[in-house]
Amino acid sequence: MKNLYLIFFIVWFFCGITKVTSAEKLFDVVTNDSSADKRAIAFVDTVTGKDRIVEVNMSGEVVWEWAFPSELQGERERSICKGADIKYLKSRDEILFIVPRMGAYKINRAGNLTTIIEDDEISHDIDSLPNGNFIYVRGRVDKGDDEVREVSPSGEVVWRWSHAKYFPVREKFLKNIPKNTLENWRERKGILETDGVDWAHVNGVERQQNGNTLISLRNFSMFVIVDPKGRPKKLFKDIWLVHEPHKTGFGYIASDRFSGGGAPRFSIVKILAEGKREKLLTKQFFAVRGIELMPHERFNITSVGNVFEIDKNGTVLHRMHLSIQKEDAERHLGGDRKPGHILDEGRCAPLNLYKVVKTKVY
Numbered sequence: 247m248k249n250l251y252l253i254f255f256i257v258w259f260f261c262g263i264t265k266v267t268s269a270e271k272l273f274d275v276v277t278n279d280s281s282a283d284k285r286a287i288a289f290v291d292t293v294t295g296k297d298r299i300v301e302v303n304m305s306g307e308v309v310w311e312w313a314f315p316s317e318l319q320g321e322r323e324r325s326i327c328k329g330a331d332i333k334y335l336k337s338r339d340e341i342l343f344i345v346p347r348m349g350a351y352k353i354n355r356a357g358n359l360t361t362i363i364e365d366d367e368i369s370h371d372i373d374s375l376p377n378g379n380f381i382y383v384r385g386r387v388d389k390g391d392d393e394v395r396e397v398s399p400s401g402e403v404v405w406r407w408s409h410a411k412y413f414p415v416r417e418k419f420l421k422n423i424p425k426n427t428l429e430n431w432r433e434r435k436g437i438l439e440t441d442g443v444d445w446a447h448v449n450g451v452e453r454q455q456n457g458n459t460l461i462s463l464r465n466f467s468m469f470v471i472v473d474p475k476g477r478p479k480k481l482f483k484d485i486w487l488v489h490e491p492h493k494t495g496f497g498y499i500a501s502d503r504f505s506g507g508g509a510p511r512f513s514i515v516k517i518l519a520e521g522k523r524e525k526l527l528t529k530q531f532f533a534v535r536g537i538e539l540m541p542h543e544r545f546n547i548t549s550v551g552n553v554f555e556i557d558k559n560g561t562v563l564h565r566m567h568l569s570i571q572k573e574d575a576e577r578h579l580g581g582d583r584k585p586g587h588i589l590d591e592g593r594c595a596p597l598n599l600y601k602v603v604k605t606k607v608y
Contacts (some may be wrong), residue, residue, distance in 0.1 A: 251474045273306030273553065273566035276573055282564035283540060283553050286310075287602040289548075290330035290343055292594040293568060297355070299332070299341060301605060306566050309608045312353055318345055327594035329369035329385055329449070334497055341465065341605075344372055350382060363397060381459075383451050387444035394451050394461055407476045409446045409463060416445065419466040422484050427505065433523060437487070438465055449535075450490055462491050462500075464527045469500065490537040499545065501534035509580025514547070514560065526560030532576040532585055536601030548602050549576060550589060568598060 272293065287308055298312035325347035333342040340354045340360070350362040363372075363378055364500040372382040381396040383582040389410055396405035404566040414420065420428060431437040436444070450462035450469070458479060468483040469491040479557040482491070482498065491500035498517040502525075504510055512532060513525035536548030543558040554565035567573055579585055589596035 270308040271306050271384055272300070272302055272308060272569060274569050274573070275304070275306055275564075275566045276305070277554070277565040279563040283546070283604060284607045285406070285604045286606060286608050287546070287553055288334065288341055289332055289599065289602040290345075290603050291599045292327055292330060292591045292600055293570070295593045297326075299343060303608050304564060304566070306569070310337055312341075312357055315353075315359060317359075317360075318348070318351070325369075325597050327597065327600075329371075330600050331369075331371050332601060332603045333374065334605045335374060338608075339606070341603075342372060342374055343583065344368055345383070346370075348554050350380065363401065367391075371451050373451070373453065375453055381405075381451055381453055382510075385448050386444045389445035393446055393448035394459070395491065396453075405474075405476075407459070407461065407472065409448070409461075409466070411476075412478050413446075413463075413466065416466060419468055419483060423467065423486065427486075430505075431487075449488075454491060454493060460487055460491060460493065464488055469498075482517060489533075489535050492537060492539055494539065494558075495543055499537060501537065503533065507580070509578075510585075514556070516558070525563075526556070530576070532579060532589070535595060535597075537601070539603060540604065546602070548599050549587070550585075550597050550599055551576060551592075553599070553602050564585075568592070 267451040284304055286301050286303045288299060291298045291300045296417045299312045299317055300308055301310035303309050327345040330346055331344040335342055340352050342352050344350050347366050348366040350368060350372050350595060352360040367387050369385040370383040372380060374380055379396050379398050384393050386452055390408060390410045392406040393494055394407040395403050397403050446466060447464040448461060449464045452460040454460060457474045459472050461472060464487050467486050467488055468481055470478050471480040472478050475510055485500055487503035489501045491498055497519045500515045502515050503512050510532060511529055513528040516524040531549035531552055534547055534549045538546040540546055545556050547554050547556060550570045552565060552570040556562045557563065571589055577590050585596040592598040
């Protein structure tokens with residue numbers, strides 16, 4: 247009998263740290279090709295209002311969750327919707343994540359929390375590097391502040407980068423965008439601020455195998471490849487309000503926020519090795535902010551309410567949408583179908599989901 251009580255105690259104790267459940271359903275599955283990746287996804291919950299990291303299987307059901315402890319509260323209430331990145335560290339079965347404007351943290355399956363970085367400007371993107379360091383974005387800093395930092399495990403800043411030295415005049419990079427579009431962006435809080443505030447809005451960083459670094463500058467509608475000393479080597483311009491550029495086998499992939507005729511015409515953008523550009527899934531999904539590279543030139547995509555896998559030609563192999571929104575909620579927005587009216591449920595609506603990451607099969 248004592249052994250039985252001990253077992254009950256152990257189960258109760260650990261369920262308080264990392265809870266496993268399949269009762270909660272967050273997504274409805276629309277497409278499920280037999281060749282699609284079967285791994286679950288994890289994300290910082292910016293949808294339900296619960297302060298947690300949640301893991302969801304490919305049927306849309308919660309299979310694991312980890313509740314935020316009290317030390318991750320405070321500024322979290324305001325900032326959780328502003329770029330809560332997440333990465334899966336497969337070799338250790340750990341999750342690396344950002345609480346925007348607070349820091350970066352790591353948890354294991356036992357629920358043990360490790361603070362990686364404390365920085366009240368951190369947001370959008372973080373990567374664990376092969377040398378043990380971490381590289382991350384400080385997305386909303388003002389002109390002249392460093393927007394990318396690489397830090398050692400002890401927290402020492404070993405590399406930093408700012409656009410200001412190389413690209414001091416923002417308007418030079420926006421000259422091909424219609425004036426009425428730029429005026430519309432300026433009228434919307436948070437896009438193209440003035441007086442050096444949130445000037446570049448860096449929203450992505452990727453260290454390449456050759457030591458160069460890819461950096462995404464949303465407010466310049468471009469991404470740049472810089473060498474180890476931070477000097478620009480190649481620019482990819484005119485990708486409107488660019489998000490999630492990554493190097494691929496065919497060249498690069500990113501998402502844009504092109505608009506025309508008063509309506510969003512957002513796309514996935516392929517940039518081929520010879521410089522040719524192709525757009526995929528135009529007007530089908532709203533505000534893609536997550537593109538995860540997968541084997542065989544497939545990609546796991548996160549829009550504001552959909553998680554879907556595509557091949558390099560844009561064929562959707564698996565898709566599930568948030569249960570709180572309709573299946574077609576993100577398609578053909580414009581006119582009376584405004585995002586704020588159609589996508590009005592959820593903690594961070596209309597921009598509910600930020601990024602998800604593939605984890606493991608359940």
